[in-house]
Amino acid sequence: MTEVTVIGGGIIGVCTALALQREGVSTLLIERGPIGGEATFGNCALMALSEIVPLAKPGVMKKLPGWILNPEGPLAIRPGHLPTALPWLLKFLRNARPHRVAQICHGLGMLTAHAQEDFDEVIEVAQIENIWAENEVLYLYDKKEQYLADRFSWQLRADEGYHATELEGGALAGVESDVDTDGKFGLIAHGWRSFTDPQRLTRELAQHFTRLGGEILNAEVSYIESAASRPKCVHFTDGAQRDIDKLVIAAGCWAGQLLKDIGIRIPLAPLHGYHTDIADSGVSLSRPVLYASGGFVNTPVESGLRIAGTVEIAPLDPEPNFRRAEVLVEKAKRSLFPGLKHTHGSQWIGARPFMPDTLPVIGPAPGVDNTWLAVGHGQLGITMGPTTGKLVSAMITGRSPAVDLAPYRADRSYV
Numbered sequence: 571m572t573e574v575t576v577i578g579g580g581i582i583g584v585c586t587a588l589a590l591q592r593e594g595v596s597t598l599l600i601e602r603g604p605i606g607g608e609a610t611f612g613n614c615a616l617m618a619l620s621e622i623v624p625l626a627k628p629g630v631m632k633k634l635p636g637w638i639l640n641p642e643g644p645l646a647i648r649p650g651h652l653p654t655a656l657p658w659l660l661k662f663l664r665n666a667r668p669h670r671v672a673q674i675c676h677g678l679g680m681l682t683a684h685a686q687e688d689f690d691e692v693i694e695v696a697q698i699e700n701i702w703a704e705n706e707v708l709y710l711y712d713k714k715e716q717y718l719a720d721r722f723s724w725q726l727r728a729d730e731g732y733h734a735t736e737l738e739g740g741a742l743a744g745v746e747s748d749v750d751t752d753g754k755f756g757l758i759a760h761g762w763r764s765f766t767d768p769q770r771l772t773r774e775l776a777q778h779f780t781r782l783g784g785e786i787l788n789a790e791v792s793y794i795e796s797a798a799s800r801p802k803c804v805h806f807t808d809g810a811q812r813d814i815d816k817l818v819i820a821a822g823c824w825a826g827q828l829l830k831d832i833g834i835r836i837p838l839a840p841l842h843g844y845h846t847d848i849a850d851s852g853v854s855l856s857r858p859v860l861y862a863s864g865g866f867v868n869t870p871v872e873s874g875l876r877i878a879g880t881v882e883i884a885p886l887d888p889e890p891n892f893r894r895a896e897v898l899v900e901k902a903k904r905s906l907f908p909g910l911k912h913t914h915g916s917q918w919i920g921a922r923p924f925m926p927d928t929l930p931v932i933g934p935a936p937g938v939d940n941t942w943l944a945v946g947h948g949q950l951g952i953t954m955g956p957t958t959g960k961l962v963s964a965m966i967t968g969r970s971p972a973v974d975l976a977p978y979r980a981d982r983s984y985v
């Protein structure tokens with residue numbers, strides 16, 4: 571029997587399977603759809619080292635009513651979904667207090683600190699070519715006052731060792747020739763990388779896993795059966811089943827039902843985002859542009875210019891509201907790219923697996939001795955994939971993990 575079964579073939583599950591395999595553990599990866607076909611498919615494609623400041627921060631309470639009432643604003647709640655989302659939302663807001671925000675930044679920073687090295691390792695072993703650019707990222711504010719009002723966030727990043735270079739006037743004007751920087755204020759954040767295609771990255775890592783003898787099963791787990799309080803078998807929607815020895819649940823936003831099967835509840839919510847990929851956009855960027863005043867990101871990817879972001883709190887697997895993607899493109903044309911040739915492109919919705927304290931869950935399943943969780947990576951799953959994989963594999967193989975995992979325990983207080 572395979573020693574470890576991993577459920578979920580997004581960036582987190584694939585990196586976990588690969589890390590286990592590299593430790594000599596026989597591993598089965600189960601994915602119901604294409605590898606990297608969900609949240610991992612269409613994100614902003616960034617190894618976003620210093621993007622550690624949570625959305626819930628001081629001041630969010632004042633902004634929330636305006637956001638909720640504006641269906642085209644940066645954060646929206648689907649009409650009718652508020653009562654279901656409320657318990658999660660209250661926890662999320664309680665995490666916006668300054669001391670919590672500092673703890674959360676530190677918790678995320680401890681993980682992103684390993685991202686460069688851990689990524690280098692997997693890219694090298696899997697020999698993936700042309701997958702990233704060693705990139706700085708340009709943050710843009712419409713006005714310097716907006717940046718000054720956001721100094722709290724920049725101080726938190728600096729406290730974790732992430733510094734940025736401020737740019738304005740003539741110095742900013744020359745940085746990206748296709749971007750309207752008139753009157754704006756910019757910062758360059760260093761050490762980031764942008765991927766040309768995060769799904770290809772994940773698929774190629776998965777291919778490497780199979781080349782080395784790992785098994786990938788294309789099937790949907792419908793139910794985890796336990797005996798003597800530990801999972802012993804996974805059942806599939808086609809009626810088949812498979813015995814398991816050790817289990818890792820890395821099923822992104824869909825982990826909740828599987829966790830219920832083994833008696834575990836964690837406050838995991840899908841925070842949906844959108845993108846439009848515009849081929850032949852007429853805009854050439856040498857680095858990603860994070861439009862801080864608009865709350866979205868513009869990344870050059872294989873399929874063109876990707877304009878992505880926004881947060882929509884809605885049920886799992888909702889009907890997409892692609893108006894949210896269109897709003898981003900309209901804002902981008904109006905405020906950033908006067909030369910944008912087209913406003914149409916391929917649109918996508920994806921769900922960030924989000925905990926109310928923005929920290930992932932990486933650790934043993936409470937009270938179950940053969941199961942580990944790797945879920946809830948929120949806005950930073952691509953960045954943290956290889957690091958999470960190594961941490962989970964260290965726990966399973968009995969080595970001491972490179973990071974103190976206490977802040978990411980499943981049985982922590984989510985506030």
Ligand SMILES: Cc1cc2nc3c(=O)[nH]c(=O)nc-3n(C[C@H](O)[C@H](O)[C@H](O)COP(=O)(O)OP(=O)(O)OC[C@H]3O[C@@H](n4cnc5c(N)ncnc54)[C@H](O)[C@@H]3O)c2cc1C
Nearest residue numbers: 578580582602609610613614616791822843950951952953
């Ligand atoms: C708009 C947007 C922009 C983002 N930008 C960035 C960014 O620039 N940088 C960054 O680091 N992160 C970013 N993120 C976040 C990142 O995309 C996610 O954190 C990450 O992809 C989560 O990976 P995952 O493997 O946990 O989940 P997923 O990629 O969703 O993978 C989970 C997998 O589990 C499978 N699965 C679920 N249930 C079952 C089952 N029962 N049986 C079998 N398989 C199952 C699913 O099919 C899926 O493939 C962004 C997200 C969004 C939405």
